[in-house]
Amino acid sequence: MQNLFHLADRRDTPVLQECLRRGIAFVPFCPLGWPRGAANPVLTSPVVIRTAARLGMTPAQVALQWLLQLASNVLLIPGTASIAHLRENLAAEDVTLDREALRDLDGVGA
Secondary structure (H helix, E strand, C coil), rough: EECCCCCCECCCHHHHHHHHCCCCCEEEECCCCCHHHHCCCCCCCHHHHHHHHHHHHCCCHHHHHHHHHHCCCCCHHHHHCCCCHHHHHHHHHHCCCCHHHHHHHHCCCC
């Protein structure tokens, strides 16, 4: 199942939960937020930026790791056009968000 889903748009949480219950993979569409650029509600979020700085991560890594920690059925396919962003995205798997980060990120998009 692939639906629009990211830190700032969680409207399909019930769909994610139903997929988890049934053992169906859930692929968040636009996992780094939409639209791109200055209006991006995820990568420009002060909470995401502050959390990334505190943990020594990038905002993209915070957003991707949040999705990975959300549920075991989440499969990420973040698009990229550069090797640097590919490496950045892959490195998100190597970190874990702590309780403070998860608590703070809970308010993004709320």
